[in-house]
Amino acid sequence: MHSTHTCDEAFERVEKIAKDLKSGAILGSTEAAFVVFREIREASTACGKLFSKYLLQALPSFIEARPTSIIMKNLIRNYLEELIKEASEHGFDEARGRTPEIIDSILGDVTKVQEAVARVGAKRVTDDGTILIHSYSSTVLKLLEIAKESGKRFKVFVTESRPIGEGKVAASRLGALGIDTTLIVDSAVRYIMKKISDVFFSADAVAANGAVVNKIGTSAIALAAKEARVRTYVAAGTYKFGLETVFGELVEGMVLSDARLIIPPEKVNELAGRVLVRAPLFDVTPPEYVDAIITEIGVIAPQAIPLVIKEIYGWPPKVVSLDSLLEEVRKHAS
């Protein structure tokens, strides 16, 4: 891991991080949040007076680059709320100085939540079962690791998860943990579904109606699981719940159109310009295809999401828009 020494470098890196978020080079949504907070933390020490400018510039580009990462949005909201509270009590510079502390506490909570989700979820792994997972999710990997530690024996099938191919990374990690792991192409999911006992996904976002936004291919797998009467679980901490969706906002997906995502280099000349490439990175799985959402507060039906939101945030949930929080930052800093 490299570290930023100057504020200029921090500013320069905003674009690069945004690009990696957009292209899927930064894999999971939780990982996305961690990377972004690492950047903010470093900017807070390197930038001094320019820190507010950094926030105003960097945060909107990060969010725009990965609009599906609700965890990133929710955690940035938490951070800004803390920052503004601190700033109104002790001044902005003091608040800036406390940024690493605030971030550590937020990320510490996330790690605890992820651990709790994984612990609950591990109980749902069928002993002697065969699990199917898709894409790369730190939560799901943790869940399987805990299940193995608890003495359960199981096999795991992992899809390669095109177009990014992050399933290969997930398969590597599972293999290294000593879990019986088999890699398959995305197209093979229905063929192998008969052998599967449980499907585990994570989520980039869970909407208020229980719809799950996750890596492209998830909804087709959930459909094939439903057809085969295989249970489908989504492991997602409550910070992945899209609070704005309560008010009718849709979670925005990203569609890439880089021909090189699909067409191998030697064929690009032959096909590029004649054939369009469309590669959405996320899809939406309807709640009726999900048997349960595994959160840190327990296993719930996807349709019960509003209840959980109510318990944590009140009803209707008090959601301060990120724009108005950034406006506050602007005011405090000037």
Added chain:
Amino acid sequence: MPVKYKEREIPDSVVKIREDIRTMVIRGAGKIARAGAKALAQAAQAYSGFSLDDFLNYMEAVAEYVRSARPTAVSLPNAVSYVMIRLKRLHPSSLEEARTAVIKAAEEFIEYSINSVKIIGELGARRISNGDVIMTHCHSTVAVSVIATAHKQGKVHKVYVKETRPKMQGLITAKALSDEGLDVILIPDSSVRYFMKRVNKVVVGADTIAANGAVINKIGTSLVALAAKEARVRTYVAAETYKFSPLTVIGELVPIEVREPTEIVDEAWLKENPNVKVYNPVFDVTPPEYVDAIITEKGVIPPQAAILILMEEYGLNVSDILTQFNEVKEEELGE
């Protein structure tokens, strides 16, 4: 060293065709079938003996040798049988008569097969409506024929072509359709359900059609059909009748080939990940209830009527089927 099979010397040209089929240099059920017929004609041509009985015996050996190139490609044994049945029914009285019969039957089959592509294109195009958005999977000459024919009639708005991992046959289809002037959008296999909402018809080919109408085709086809069913999108399978499998009538399951891991990941990745297995089944089975119709050169039929085609082509007499098709035993089973 000449190649021998069952003590018979096999001509080089036949060895080459079999090898090209086996290593997938020749691919696509139609091409494989025509290559199989051509191999028999060349074998007949190359026969240098003088006895009719010896020739018949030799042709049996060649037929078996050619058939064994790819156990899952039903079009291959069907093409071979097409020729061999005609030879047997003729009860030839001289070597030359037998030789001519083989060559003629092979040519007839090749012509029939090529015409079928055109007829299927025309019949299938009737099922496409104006402004249709089509999705297809893998590469199938007959499916391309259906889409291209419909396009010539001005009906097709655009085509979503799935990349079709691991061998990326979608690229071949994308090029073929784009050559025909169609608007082609290449998509990852994982996005099949995402795009299905925008699609009106799915058109795919088939490797094999079983007696119950189940369609054996490139891995991923059954998922496309399932996603289509969910979205109430019609699914058509374009297939010549020589892709119908007579052996399934007598209870055989269609074997599903499992190929090399290196089609999915490279050697280096396998070395770095000794604990990870890679499973690469090449085909899957689409149940007949997910298929709206099978478009054959003999007409558009519901998949459940596949048995009719098999009755007409091969007779339903089990002992006939058993004698016409030397059983190719396989351990791996389909759905």
